[in-house]
Amino acid sequence: MLVLARKLDESIVIGDDIKIKVIAVEKGVVKLGIEAPSDISIVRSELLEDVKDANKAALKDVNTQDLNILSKMLKR
Numbered sequence: 001m002l003v004l005a006r007k008l009d010e011s012i013v014i015g016d017d018i019k020i021k022v023i024a025v026e027k028g029v030v031k032l033g034i035e036a037p038s039d040i041s042i043v044r045s046e047l048l049e050d051v052k053d054a055n056k057a058a059l060k061d062v063n064t065q066d067l068n069i070l071s072k073m074l075k076r
């Protein structure tokens with residue numbers, strides 16, 4: 001992991017087209033602005049973890065018999 005120190009209004013650039021700028025620092029919270037092409041997905045890591053956990057939980061509730069029936073239906 002690369003660790004960089006930035007001050008208010010300073011930026012870092014990733015590749016040719018992604019720019020991350022420190023917008024504000026208030027009460028221990030850093031606000032970042034991110035400029036990136038629209039085809040680049042930007043998601044908070046805790047949301048990704050929530051989705052991963054939800055997907056894992058959903059897999060536990062899968063009825064394999066139902067999956068087999070669905071698979072046969074889709075092959076038609």
